[in-house]
Amino acid sequence: MEISDYLRILRANWWIIVLFGILAAAVALLMTRILPPKYQATAQLFVTAGGGPAVIEAYQGDLFARERVRSYAALAASPQLAERVADQLGDPTTAADVASKVTADPVEDTVLLNITATDQDPERARAISNAAAQQLVKLVYELETSTQGDPPAAGATVVDYGHLPAASQPTPIARLLVSLGAGLVLGLLVAVGYGVLDRRIRDPRTLAIASDTRVMSTVPAGAIAGSSQTLAEDYRELCVQVRETGAKVVAVVSADPQDGRTTVAANLALALAEGEHTVVLVDGDFQAPELAAKLHLAPTPDLTTVLHDPATLWSSLQIWVLGVEVLVTDPAATELRTMAAADGIGEVVKQLRDAHDYIVIDTPPVLHGSAALRFAALSDGVLLVGRSRRGHRGRVEAAVATIKGIHGRLLGSVLTVRTRRGRNVGRA
Structure with missing residues (x-):
C-alpha cells in the first residue's frame, strides 16, 4: 500500500482515533479519582x-x-x-x-x-x-x-534529609497526557488495521480497484426522481459518460441486493430521456421486481405477458414520464424463475432497440442467479453499481469476474452513497 492509501484510511477512520483518545483520557481521570496520588x-x-x-x-x-x-x-x-x-x-x-x-x-x-x-x-x-x-x-x-x-x-x-514533596508522582496532568498520547497512538494503530482489513466498498477508489473499471459517478442512493426537475445533477453527468461509450442497451447490475441498482437504472433512464431521446426501462429483476411499485405503475401487462405473446409488446409498455416507457415485471407471476432462459427475451430486446434511442435494463444481482448474465450478454455494455459502506470488495470482484467470463463489456461503475456528498466528492 502507498502512503496515500494509509492517509485515506486515516481520513475515513478518524473517529476511531478520537474515540480511543477520549477513552484513554476518561480512564486516566477515573484512575486519578480512584487511586489517590502518591x-x-x-x-x-x-x-x-x-x-x-x-x-x-x-x-x-x-x-x-x-x-x-x-x-x-x-x-x-x-x-x-x-x-x-x-x-x-x-x-x-x-x-x-x-x-x-x-x-x-x-x-x-x-x-x-x-x-x-x-x-x-x-x-x-x-x-x-x-x-x-x-x-x-x-x-x-x-x-x-x-x-x-x-x-x-x-x-x-x-x-x-528528605524534603516535603511538592507534587505527586506522577502528577494528574502527566498521567492524563501520557494516557491521552497512548490512547491516540493505539487508536491510530487500530484505525490503520481496521482500514486494511475492512473489505467494504468505502469510496470511489476501493470500488475502482475491486471492479477494475473507472468510477463514472458518485450518486445519492435515495428515492427515484419523479421528474427532470428533481433529478440530481450527478445522474446527468453519469448520462453524459454513458452516451460517450456509444452503448445503446445498458444493463445495470450489482453484486448483491440493496446496492441501489434499481434507483440508478430509473434515474439514468430519466437523464437519458432529456434532449428528446426515447428510452425504455425494463424490469429484468425476476427475483424481486420493484419498478412497478416504485414508479406507481400497474403490475400488468408485463414482461411475462410479452414472452407468452410477443404481439403484446407495444401495448405492454407504460409511460412513466415524457420520453421514458417502462416494461415492468409482475412480482406475482409464477414462472419468473424460468424467464431468464426464455428464448424470447433476445427478440424483445431487439425490437425495443429498433424502436428506441436507449434501453436501460434493471437486472437481478449478478451473484444471485443467471438472469443478470443473460441481460449482460444481450446489452451493449454493463454498468456496475456498488454501495458505499455496504458493498463488499470480494463480492464485487466475483461479480466482475462472472461478467468477464461471458465476455460482457463493462462500461464503468457507479458508487451509491447514503447522502449526497457533493458533485466532486470522491471522483475517480
Whole structure:
C-alpha cells in the first residue's frame, strides 16, 4: 500500500482515533479519582571507609565503600530496619507497611545511597524516608563495629534529609497526557488495521480497484426522481459518460441486493430521456421486481405477458414520464424463475432497440442467479453499481469476474452513497 492509501484510511477512520483518545483520557481521570496520588521523599547517605589494617590506600578505600553501598541498600530493605523505623515513628505504621514503602538505590559510580519513601501523605513520606536514613546509619555502625572495639571499617552519614514533596508522582496532568498520547497512538494503530482489513466498498477508489473499471459517478442512493426537475445533477453527468461509450442497451447490475441498482437504472433512464431521446426501462429483476411499485405503475401487462405473446409488446409498455416507457415485471407471476432462459427475451430486446434511442435494463444481482448474465450478454455494455459502506470488495470482484467470463463489456461503475456528498466528492 502507498502512503496515500494509509492517509485515506486515516481520513475515513478518524473517529476511531478520537474515540480511543477520549477513552484513554476518561480512564486516566477515573484512575486519578480512584487511586489517590502518591508522594515521594528521598534522603541521601554518604558511605565512607574507615581506617584500619584492611584499608591502606584511598583508592582501595573508595572501592571498598562502593561495595558497602550495595550491601547497605540491601539492609535498607531488611525486616530489621523496617521494625526500627516503625518503632521510631511511634504510630500505627507496621514494619510491613514500612517495607512496602521504602526503597534504596545506590547512585551509580559514587558512594551515595538514596533512601526513598512513597506515601499518599507528603509529610508522612518525608518522615519515613528520614527515619529510614537515621536507622540505617545506626544499623551500619552496629554491624561495622567489631566486638574487639576496633574502629568501624565503614560508616554512613546522612548528607541530605528528605524534603516535603511538592507534587505527586506522577502528577494528574502527566498521567492524563501520557494516557491521552497512548490512547491516540493505539487508536491510530487500530484505525490503520481496521482500514486494511475492512473489505467494504468505502469510496470511489476501493470500488475502482475491486471492479477494475473507472468510477463514472458518485450518486445519492435515495428515492427515484419523479421528474427532470428533481433529478440530481450527478445522474446527468453519469448520462453524459454513458452516451460517450456509444452503448445503446445498458444493463445495470450489482453484486448483491440493496446496492441501489434499481434507483440508478430509473434515474439514468430519466437523464437519458432529456434532449428528446426515447428510452425504455425494463424490469429484468425476476427475483424481486420493484419498478412497478416504485414508479406507481400497474403490475400488468408485463414482461411475462410479452414472452407468452410477443404481439403484446407495444401495448405492454407504460409511460412513466415524457420520453421514458417502462416494461415492468409482475412480482406475482409464477414462472419468473424460468424467464431468464426464455428464448424470447433476445427478440424483445431487439425490437425495443429498433424502436428506441436507449434501453436501460434493471437486472437481478449478478451473484444471485443467471438472469443478470443473460441481460449482460444481450446489452451493449454493463454498468456496475456498488454501495458505499455496504458493498463488499470480494463480492464485487466475483461479480466482475462472472461478467468477464461471458465476455460482457463493462462500461464503468457507479458508487451509491447514503447522502449526497457533493458533485466532486470522491471522483475517480
